[in-house]
Amino acid sequence: MKNQKKADLLQGTLELLILRLLRSGQLNGWDIMQRIQLVSGEVLSVTPGALYPALHRLEERGLISAEWGASDNNRRAKFYRLTQAGRKQLEAERETWERFSGGVEAILRDA
Amino acid sequence: MILSRLKRRLRALVRKGEMERELDEELRHHLERQIELNVAAGMSPEEARLAALRSFGGVDQAKEQCREARGVRWLEDVWQDLRYGVRMLLKKPGFTSVAVTTFALGIGVNTVVFSCVYLLLVQPLPYQNPERLAVISQTDRQGVESGVSYPDFAVWKRQNPAFERMAAHRAVSLNLTSSDPVQRVTGSYVSAEFFPLLGGRPQIGRPFLAEEFRPGADNVVILSHGFWRDRFEEDAGVIGRTLKLDGRSYTIVGVMPSSFSYPYRADFWTPLEAGEQAEALQDAAANDYEVIGLLRQGVGVDLAAKEMAALARAASREISAGRPELAVKVTRLQDTIPGLTKYRTPIMTLQFAVLFVLLIASANLANLLLARNAARRQEFTIRLAMGASRWRLVRQLLVESLLLGLLGSLLGTLLAAWGMDLARAYGDLRLPGVGDIEINTPVLLITLLVSLLTSLAFGLGPALTAGRQDLIECLKTGVTAADPRQRRLSSVLIAAEVALCVALLTGSGLMIRSFLNLTKEDPGFEPEHAVAVSLALPPTQRPDYESLASFYDEAIRQIRALPGVESVGGVTYLPLVGYNPGVSFTIDGRAPSPEAAPRADIQPITPDYFRAMGIPVLRGRQFTEAEMTPQPAAAIVNNSFARKFWPDEDPLGKHILLQDDKFPRGALVVVGIAGDVKQFGLHTEPRPEIYLPLRRHSMTLVVRTTGDPARLFPALRGTVQSLDDQAAIGMKTMEQVVSRSTWTPRKLGLQLGMLAAVALLLAVMGIYGVISYVVAQRTREMGIRLALGAQRRDLFKLVLGQGLKLTLIGVAAGVALSLALGRFLSSLLFGVSANDPVTFLAVTLLLSCVALMASYLPARRATKVNPVVALRYE
Numbered sequence: 001m002k003n004q005k006k007a008d009l010l011q012g013t014l015e016l017l018i019l020r021l022l023r024s025g026q027l028n029g030w031d032i033m034q035r036i037q038l039v040s041g042e043v044l045s046v047t048p049g050a051l052y053p054a055l056h057r058l059e060e061r062g063l064i065s066a067e068w069g070a071s072d073n074n075r076r077a078k079f080y081r082l083t084q085a086g087r088k089q090l091e092a093e094r095e096t097w098e099r100f101s102g103g104v105e106a107i108l109r110d111a
Numbered sequence: 112m113i114l115s116r117l118k119r120r121l122r123a124l125v126r127k128g129e130m131e132r133e134l135d136e137e138l139r140h141h142l143e144r145q146i147e148l149n150v151a152a153g154m155s156p157e158e159a160r161l162a163a164l165r166s167f168g169g170v171d172q173a174k175e176q177c178r179e180a181r182g183v184r185w186l187e188d189v190w191q192d193l194r195y196g197v198r199m200l201l202k203k204p205g206f207t208s209v210a211v212t213t214f215a216l217g218i219g220v221n222t223v224v225f226s227c228v229y230l231l232l233v234q235p236l237p238y239q240n241p242e243r244l245a246v247i248s249q250t251d252r253q254g255v256e257s258g259v260s261y262p263d264f265a266v267w268k269r270q271n272p273a274f275e276r277m278a279a280h281r282a283v284s285l286n287l288t289s290s291d292p293v294q295r296v297t298g299s300y301v302s303a304e305f306f307p308l309l310g311g312r313p314q315i316g317r318p319f320l321a322e323e324f325r326p327g328a329d330n331v332v333i334l335s336h337g338f339w340r341d342r343f344e345e346d347a348g349v350i351g352r353t354l355k356l357d358g359r360s361y362t363i364v365g366v367m368p369s370s371f372s373y374p375y376r377a378d379f380w381t382p383l384e385a386g387e388q389a390e391a392l393q394d395a396a397a398n399d400y401e402v403i404g405l406l407r408q409g410v411g412v413d414l415a416a417k418e419m420a421a422l423a424r425a426a427s428r429e430i431s432a433g434r435p436e437l438a439v440k441v442t443r444l445q446d447t448i449p450g451l452t453k454y455r456t457p458i459m460t461l462q463f464a465v466l467f468v469l470l471i472a473s474a475n476l477a478n479l480l481l482a483r484n485a486a487r488r489q490e491f492t493i494r495l496a497m498g499a500s501r502w503r504l505v506r507q508l509l510v511e512s513l514l515l516g517l518l519g520s521l522l523g524t525l526l527a528a529w530g531m532d533l534a535r536a537y538g539d540l541r542l543p544g545v546g547d548i549e550i551n552t553p554v555l556l557i558t559l560l561v562s563l564l565t566s567l568a569f570g571l572g573p574a575l576t577a578g579r580q581d582l583i584e585c586l587k588t589g590v591t592a593a594d595p596r597q598r599r600l601s602s603v604l605i606a607a608e609v610a611l612c613v614a615l616l617t618g619s620g621l622m623i624r625s626f627l628n629l630t631k632e633d634p635g636f637e638p639e640h641a642v643a644v645s646l647a648l649p650p651t652q653r654p655d656y657e658s659l660a661s662f663y664d665e666a667i668r669q670i671r672a673l674p675g676v677e678s679v680g681g682v683t684y685l686p687l688v689g690y691n692p693g694v695s696f697t698i699d700g701r702a703p704s705p706e707a708a709p710r711a712d713i714q715p716i717t718p719d720y721f722r723a724m725g726i727p728v729l730r731g732r733q734f735t736e737a738e739m740t741p742q743p744a745a746a747i748v749n750n751s752f753a754r755k756f757w758p759d760e761d762p763l764g765k766h767i768l769l770q771d772d773k774f775p776r777g778a779l780v781v782v783g784i785a786g787d788v789k790q791f792g793l794h795t796e797p798r799p800e801i802y803l804p805l806r807r808h809s810m811t812l813v814v815r816t817t818g819d820p821a822r823l824f825p826a827l828r829g830t831v832q833s834l835d836d837q838a839a840i841g842m843k844t845m846e847q848v849v850s851r852s853t854w855t856p857r858k859l860g861l862q863l864g865m866l867a868a869v870a871l872l873l874a875v876m877g878i879y880g881v882i883s884y885v886v887a888q889r890t891r892e893m894g895i896r897l898a899l900g901a902q903r904r905d906l907f908k909l910v911l912g913q914g915l916k917l918t919l920i921g922v923a924a925g926v927a928l929s930l931a932l933g934r935f936l937s938s939l940l941f942g943v944s945a946n947d948p949v950t951f952l953a954v955t956l957l958l959s960c961v962a963l964m965a966s967y968l969p970a971r972r973a974t975k976v977n978p979v980v981a982l983r984y985e
Binding site for chain 1: 133136137138140141143144145147166167168169172173176177179180
């Protein structure tokens, strides 16, 4: 894991990551993609072909909402923010994730 | 939250364009940022753009998935599919109209015919406990069937181990003298148990009361629905009014519902015991009543027959000894209804024919859909490659098929309703059964469902296989060439169509030949220039023979005086109408054998009958006016009679004794021999017949004229009415009588012929369509062949040969099918065998010629292929 090898995202984790990234404020698609790469230390990557459908799915489920605004270099971009329902969903999924990864880690360590 | 989602969905639906633009803009923003990044990393702008697109990984797929992520997609898509489907259908009006018409015809015709079949063959009788109803009759040693006498009936019903209850009735024809002109109406005297047994209750009014059955009670009558409709225009106020039958007043107390029609076509019912003469109720020899019974729970017809035989013997001993012994017969009521047996084969034949047309139509429709969808295969493949889901394509085809199906169903239902009206109006399908024909809803629903499923099956098939082929391969070559499997399926469908078409054509061919054979048959008389005037005089008005004689003598005298009339003769049972009661007789000088007294048809006539009818008198003489007495002493026999009973002797001067209470018992001397007449229809053999010089209350006057017989109608009616205003009159030309007797083969031949014509047309369309399609598919191949030196003649032969091969396979299968079905038809045929080689040969030739013509045009098109154009074609 130390080298630049990129790991594929587990099914469903992309949505969790998006929700987590949006907790601190509104972001557009491009920013989200950059953040995922940056924050994971270039370990995780996501293609736009996967990201945008995921965003639309989350919006459709009412977990995030969108509005148009100006991006860094003054271009019109679509910004997403977490809704109340999204916040709850994030907590729930985060717990699930921690239990899950904790379990995996325990096995990897002790088994 | 639900509200906001709804709002979003509505927005997505209503402002679809805006959503699309936003999606575009969002993704463009992403791409631009990527490009900027790439340029900053030192790429040229063009490189940067390409790299950005590459790293994005399929913009269109991403878009499609984003749209997919929206919950409104399905709604939006259905709407889009619907609009697209309508557009596709409108763009191909030829295909659409053929498909819709095929649907509509199939549904309409099938529903009408199958509703009749259901009514006649499947539906239980509309009476209470139909499966337990039976008719009890008697047969003598020769198997001649008769009814039951009232005294027997009275004993039978008293204590019966087999039947829960029994009822007697007797059909009676009376003159409705309270109408103008006077009408002959048919009804029944019914015993008190009749209505309760069948479970019939009046629709308006009341049932008969117990006291109304007592002898001497006031006359009351219950009307049938049809009679009430035709005579009283469904006026509910008829209850309590009176009508006159044979001059006597009857009070109307009720009207039965339309479903109640027993006995078949009864116009009215009236209490038996009150209406009949007291002597008739005591006459143990008058076997005039039909007895119906409700079998006890669990008792079958066979067991009932056994029980009844014992009971009848006991009853016979009790009532009167020395009567000729009769055997009791028990038949399920269902099996005695004439229409059920008489029309079963024609109706089933028609149903098969319609089914065949429906199958042919479906095969054509399937072929159309197959060909069309093959042409669209590339479109589907490209759309799959563009990220459309398989389900999406299936759904679009589903919508298109459903649109076609619904349009067709709508039209088909209208057509069925209209066809029912037509069937009712023409009366061809108003069969002796049990109530009126109406559209049978389950039948209609099943037909609709089957049609829709056909369209779905063949509409969807191609969508499911579309993606199965290699996308790359398809896109690379742009191949739209037919899938060989599909071409095979098309060929099989066409061959099947041709086979069904052959079966229909041979069926109608055989019927038409039967009809032609029938019209060539000699009925034994001359139907041209003759009118049949059926007369019925109420016996109450003319109780004695003198008054009857004076009426006929005067009527015949006055009619003969009309201009153009050559001769007038009366006959009791008009030939070809299909009825004669027959009599038993003995020949004087031969040992009487009561076990097997011979029987012959009986025919009371007036002297000029043979002349008026054009029946030759072969030997001896005709009757004279002087012989027209209540107790005639002379008889004329027909040729069949003479040959059967006096093969080696001279019949003239021999004596016959009739053994029947309804006819004089004295010896009759044979004074003449007349030519044979086909009493029971053109398809029957003449039977032995005895003519008597005798007048009856119901006779038909045959009037021979020099001119157009129909022009005489008003004068004839006027003459009879001036002599007796209570007489019921019916008039037909003898040619109409003859043509009525060929009704079944003529109608069936015509109907089958029409269906066969439709089938032929469909088959031609099918062959033409498939061959054209194959030629279009093989244009490139043709071009290559031509370029390599093939002769145009060879191509022509190649295409033509293909059409012919399909046809011949179909014809062979069709001939086999026809031979198998022929047995079924043979009871309806006349003078032609079910495997008539002429018909089969003609049909084979016809179909081969037609198939050649259908393949000719596409074949010629094949020879016109320009190799250069063909190779560039794709």
